[in-house]
Amino acid sequence: MFLEIYRVHIFVMKFFKEFLFPPYEGKEVLRQCYQVGYRSLALISLTGFITGIVFAKQSRPSLAEFGATSWLPSLVGIALLRTLAPLLTGLISAGKVGSSIGAELGSMKVTEQIDAMEVSATNPYKFLVITRVLATTITIPILTFYTALVGLLGGFLNVTLAESTSFSAYLQTALDSITFLDITASTLKAIVFGFTIGMVGCYQGYNSSKGTEGVGKAANSAVVIGMFLIFIEEVIATQITFLFRT
């Protein structure tokens, strides 16, 4: 276990060491952004929209019990912007993107394509790992903003159907309890989640073995470990944000 931690440490430190120095694989980063970000947009948007509607719908009876349905936009806003949007995006991305990266790199590992790249004087870590980790680190915060927006729209749909509230009034109330600290914390969280998803996927794929079985295991581990780490990071981020808030 400690050996594994050491390997992870070396793998992560290598990213920071390699990331700063050329050659820069811009096209590959762009391609990965397309794969990770754009190709996940529909899934993330749909999930965020449904989450907004469901959250508003489920919260309404509890608030209605003490006549506080006017607080529903505020509740939806706080829940989405502080926690749900980054967490939801992170978890879905961990499932979709993390497994994809793990499987892709695992497959390349077991078919010795990575070794071939090393032989052909191409830095496989720079080309495969840094590009993917950068792509997830950039696109997951962007996806988080999309999720927050469509989630708020979903909440608005529920609110306006029940109370005919205007969008400006809804948005005003939804953002009323949100501070810049919340926005900053959510953005940083999303960046960390993105980095984690990319790094876990790449590590699992890059170090896979035992043939095709190893590929499946790498994809599976990328999802499970990625999600687990996202939850751990969420707890830590919440505690740190709470310290700043007080």
Added chain:
Amino acid sequence: MAQASENKRAITVGVFLFIGLAIFLLGVFTLGSQKKAFVKSFSLNVVFNDIQGLKVGNNVWFSGVKIGTIKKIQFYGSSQVQVFLSIEEEAHRYIHKDSKAGISSDGLIGNKIVVIDGGSPKFPFVEDGDKLMVNTTLSTDDIMKTLQVNNKNLVDITSDFRILARNLVDGKGTAGALLADQRVADNFKQIVENLRNTTAAADKMANDLKVFTEKLNTEGGLADRILTDTVVFARLQNSVNELQKTAVSAATLTENLNKASAKLTQTDNAAGLLLNDQPTANQVKSIMKNLDSSSKKLDENLEALQHNFLLRGFFKKKAEQQEQLNNKQN
């Protein structure tokens, strides 16, 4: 072909990233405008004894409009709390120096807010760094304390009512007996019946009185003459005067009789002595006895005198005259 596809992908990613960042920036600017983060502001401060959980970032309201936020909170003096308010410049020309700031709540269970009241136009407008006076308001705790007292009173009242209701059900007390005792109920019914009869009688009496008063008011009647005829009235007045005199005489007579009767109870006069003194009564009895005895003896003596030869002729002559008088009458 591959180049075109790559370009398309690059544009797609660019648009995706651009829209994502635009959403982020839009959110930040919306939040900023809502929090008045990019608005020029000035600072005011208020010293409260109790800030009731007010936090940095809470809103400041003026006439129901959000004009700023709480910028800083720090202890002041021994136990007071100084709150610094960041007020947007636009509100400067509405807040006067005598304005007061109080702590309120955004709704019944909402966030704490600072509410500034207008102040008087006689005073100049506030300036950066001014200290506002405090407007003491009832906190939620105070309201809850009052409600608690009310609740306690309510419990006492309902408890008393419970006892009262139990007593009523058990038929205790006058009210309970009224409700539960059949005899009392019967009596009550009887009272009501009597009352009804009395009312009917009173009604009849009122009708009779009405008839009577109508008769009294009939022109030429006794009452009418008493009330309207001056001659009758003068006679009545005379009669009343005479009666008054008689009453005075009667009063005098009664007084004299009282005096006389009072004297009768005393022994310093003959009648009182006769009535009240036992020795005198005994003497009178003895005298009466002697008189009785004497009269009997005198009767015997007189009988003897009638048969005396000296007077026999006189009595004989008187008897003959009486006989003649009786014959004449017959």
